[in-house]
Amino acid sequence: AKGFAIIVGQAERDPELAVSVGVRVDLPSELRRQLLRSATDAVRTRLLSRAPPHLFEEIQSAIAAVAIGAEREMSAVRDFEGAKRAIAGLKATGQLNEATLLGFARQRRYEETVAALAALSGSTVEVIRPLMQSLREDGLLVPCRAAQLGWETAMAVLECRFATGAMTPADIARTQGHFARMTAENAKRTLRFWQVRAS
Incomplete structure (x- = not known):
């Protein structure tokens, strides 16, 4: 075996x-x-x-x-309240940054990853969460770009969606190209639109 x-x-x-x-x-x-x-x-x-x-x-x-x-x-029922409090605490003490998010994503700490991405992109958990639950990658690239994350962190966030398994090399290449073409300005605009729609 x-x-x-x-x-x-x-x-x-x-x-x-x-x-x-x-x-x-x-x-x-x-x-x-x-x-x-x-x-x-x-x-x-x-x-x-x-x-x-x-x-x-x-x-x-x-x-x-x-x-x-x-x-x-x-689509598991997840408790984001604890994660929101933890992220708010990190933000208040100036400890919330891209490296923190990368750490959460690599450890597949789903709730903290969602809450940290929401805070860094100036969005909310309610907007980020459905993007994390989607099997499509493009939506999730928007807050990653709006938060001005590097590709390595964006990739870790994408992979954090799955408990097991990973994206195929072809998916990664396609997604990276999409990410490279997206501007932070457009991403922020799109995110603001989603924000209004969600509220």
């Missing part, structure tokens, strides 16, 4: 390998679920199309479980 764990780790970055490993009969179920958690929709679809009949149901139910888990994770 240790050999499989290594292959699954490599397959998370290689769609071709993911498909060929995912349909193997001797792959332990837990590792198949792990592979599916980080797989893109395209890889999941190909796995289903190539699955032998006796594995089809197992793969299908694993994909369903992963999807439910991701939705539950992203």
Whole structure:
């Protein structure tokens, strides 16, 4: 199983390998679920199309479980009050900055990341939260740009949305290009508009 764990780790970055490993009969179920958690929709679809009949149901139910888990994770009822207080405290003592946000995002401290991004972008948790719950990246780039964050921090914030798994290299490249083209002025304007709409 240790050999499989290594292959699954490599397959998370290689769609071709993911498909060929995912349909193997001797792959332990837990590792198949792990592979599916980080797989893109395209890889999941190909796995289903190539699955032998006796594995089809197992793969299908694993994909369903992963999807439910991701939705539950992203729409979980979260308590932002504590995070808001903590961030307000950091702001009051001049300790709230991009490095602080980067730390929260890297540790996947979801509530603190949302509250810190809201404070740094001059927005509110109510505006940032739905952007964090969306599977699309572009909305979340707006407050990141408005807060004048660097790409590394913006990327960490994007990744913080997921409990497990990560964006594909193609997604990252596309998103980085989008981020580079966005101006802070436009981002602030958009954010103000969303702010008015939310209130």
